[in-house]
Amino acid sequence: MKLSKTTMTVAAFVAAAAVALFAANSSVQLIEDSSEIGVRSALDDNTLTWAEVEANGLQVALAGTAPSEAMRFQALSVAGSVVDAARILDHMEVEADEAIAPPRFSAEVLRNTSGLSIIGLIPQSTDRDAIVEGFADMSDLPVTDLLETADYPAPSGWEDALSFAITAIDDLPRAKLSITAGRVTITAIANSAEAKAAMEKKLMGSAPPALSLTLNITAPRPVITPFTLRFVMDEDGARFDACSADSKEGQQRILNAAFEAGLSGPGRCTIAMGVPSKFWAAAVEQAIKALAQIGGGSVTFSNADVTLIAAEATSQSLFDTVAGELENDLPDVFVLRAILPEAPDASVGPPEFTATLSPEGQVQLRGRLSDEKMREVTDSFARAKFGSDNVYTAARVVSGLPADWSTRVLTGLQALAYLNNGAITVTPASIALSGMSGDQNASDTIAQLMASRLGQGTSFDINVKYLEELDPVASLPTPEECEGRIGDIISAAKIVFEPGSATIDSTALTTMDSIAEVLQECGSIRLEIQGHTDSQGREGMNLSLSQARAESVLNELRARRVLTGSFLAKGYGEVDPIAQNDTEEGREANRRIEFRLIQPEASVPEGDSTLESVAESSDIDASDDTSDAEGPENE
Template structure:
């Protein structure tokens, strides 16, 4: 019995043990499944779908490839929230990442009266000490502050070129900000005057390397205009400005709108400056221009708050009275009006006159009447002081009956003539007339201010002043001889060769054509001949034809590269005029050539009419972007700026071709100065 009882007890314990194990195993399985489910749901919810969750008893095993190390860390940390970290088995890894790209290097250089500051991120290989030492030489005692940071990456392409250009630019601009990036430079600067603004813009464009992207914003203070002047005319050339001033862009637009309503055509502009006598300047100017438009002919001149309206003799007395009465009654109170009706042609024929003629080569001739011997001496001495002692020829006669103020009028007229390269001055008791050419786009404005300032606002003027950009020293445009020399130098350095026996430019000479096209910049306004020559191999007639075709091929090559060729003519001379013996291959190679010859020193487009004051003198507009044919924008104040070449010929003009004449050599009548050696 005892044995049986013992067996039953043991059996009960075994059954209890088995039952406990079954219950424990079931519980573990339930816990394992629940844990796996919770962790997997958390991973999905937190966008860690790349994680594969497995369980092994109480352990949670994480598998998968994380996109980044940060993602992997976040996934493991999330699992720790549901399971003790000791039970988490991390079998995850991270995707292979590419090498970090270099940061965007940039350097800003700020310069003012307090010195220079360098800010930005540059490659570690940049010699910052050398940069600072060079800039200290520029600013002298002023500090150079280096706030640059560096990163140890390779120097990007175009960085060295941009930094060199930026540093050289900063040296020339005492108030500026120069920003440098790889292959790109941006310049902001303040200059002292509109003329300086134009010079800086031209310099920036000309120094720009071909592969460098350049943008700039150069500003200049508005000029102080004294007296504040406006002069509007309706004459044989139609309605136009001789001078125009405005105090704001809004005032300028109002004045120009009135001018267009009066019939003015083309591009109009006003100098925006300081010194306006009244905030109602634009209102008064618009009213006066409108009145002159109703009269149909004459001039209206503003000198500060004084207005002089001169109506043409073609205007009837009734119309004159009606229009002037309307204007007088409605002008703002600060303005005063003096109106006159021009006398008849017979009355003008009896007027005394003084003239001065400047020929453009330095000589000035004085003719007409002077009040007495003392005035003659004063006029001639003044002219010699202005134009040169040996350049003045006096041929005046004394007339004691001349009206009061005659000496002042003649001297003021001579001072105005100094602003012209060539021209004619005519002084009468009623009017001062000035006609000529200048290299100053603002000469008409300046002359009008000079005459009204010295002779009063009621002075009658007839200004026909033309602006010739080739006389503008700020643009430094080449003349005809310089263009021919530049083109032939380009051919000497990069000769244009042709396939043997043909007019096809050889493949290795295409770059030479590109270089020649760039050398044509600012030269397309001159009439030139493209001459072709051959050696003496083959028949003379065949060589003459071949040289003509080769010259023509060069001309067409320029046209294909965007060069306006309306002023170029192709001419073949065959084996004529060799420059080396033809008995050697080296000599024959020299004789096979292209040359440029100047046909006329005077450009086809011989200037723009500055008297139009905006009709024709407006410079090409800029948006700051630079191209290979760089130009510069006009400032708001009307000052001349850097300007791209705008040849007069139209690109659609047919290319002129001269038929080769086997009996006609190069014309012998052409001046030696215009020959190819010139």
């Protein structure tokens, strides 16, 4: 059948359209493939392998999760370098950012005589006004608030550290406190070595047991007025009644001279301020050597006044030679008075005035006084020093006593008050004091008193012995001794519990009584009561049991009226064995309670703050103030 011309024309158009459509589809597919392959290759070359590519016609879709917004933008840029950016569809996501870590909260408190300032970053939940008010109330000083806040929860231990700092500032007139969560670092200056020790003891006792406390407290050198030194050589040997030095080097120079002159054992010499001359050590060294040449007597320095008293049996020629050489050798500022005592007259009667102090505190005054008014003054002075009911006066009034007799008597009584028991003897020629004291510095203090009150050239003798059992501080057990004594008690009679229980066995109650007695003697110390178990059973159960047992011991101590505010009960479970757990003996040893001191951490001053500079220039540690030096045989 013959097709019409119209039909053929239509068929031609249809065929052409089909060919065109096929060609178009092929072109689109080619474009899709080339775009997808090109973009994927470019992304791979730039290590953006996380990106997924899918072409749909002329459009190129990018999908996947970008590690960051910057990586997402980089993927778009790389794809845009291959195909037209208008053809790119962004279906990418970005990984969610991790929660921003909270900042480190801390505060520093600086206090001096003019005021107190607080600087740092604290949680918004902390009552800022209460902090400022608390520091103002405790210090009674104006407070400068330089705090910033951040809206994050307070970390564990932050409130405890802040509360302790507010309480502690009352005892720290010149200090810096650094406060962080669970930790307080204190840098401070004490007025003396004794004040430093008291400050450290109080801070350690009042700190919460879980708080990490770091102390760096320094004590400046004491000021000695007059600057005094007294070296004696007699039948009892060579000794210092008082010793002062202006530096470490001067101290060692003085002690070396004393050792060469016969001083034995450790030598005590206080490094202090108030020296009258930079040549102090050289002058003392020369005077001690001169006394050693004579062979006996005493040499006393009171500022720049030097008194050399030779032993009674010294020959006149030796005395003149040594005294003359010493006077020429002493630096210009020092003035020497050399005395060679005359032999005592056998016809002289008994000592003119004596005062005795018994260990019970009773004082008897006997001998001679210049007039009735002087007797009343002496009696009143003694009663003021020793107590009205403790003084018995049997002194009598005579004439012809030296003009300075009253000064000698009252100075002697004042010196006697530094002793726990002893006697003072006053004669026209000298004053002699002997006795016992619980103060290591009593001899130094008495020598300074007599040198300043009696004047140059007065002969006095001091023989004071230090007894530790009379020392109210030294007689107390140290925290380390308390820990050791408790350890001895537990070693002898272990704290045991009923099986699988936190109830203390009745057989261990006597042990608890003994521990309570020791702790009542020790006062406020920071202790951790540690509970330990063997490895039998589940670890979590052992940890809970050890904690319960430690708390049970703490409660038993409270029941015995032991102050436990500075104690911490902590269970360690099975993690710290002291023996093998594969035998019954080992397991028994591991089931235990231990008492351990919580020690403050040592601290090194940081930076160059004003406070720290003052601390460094003050010299410093109490160990530098009064030093013990060993003799040549022990060096």
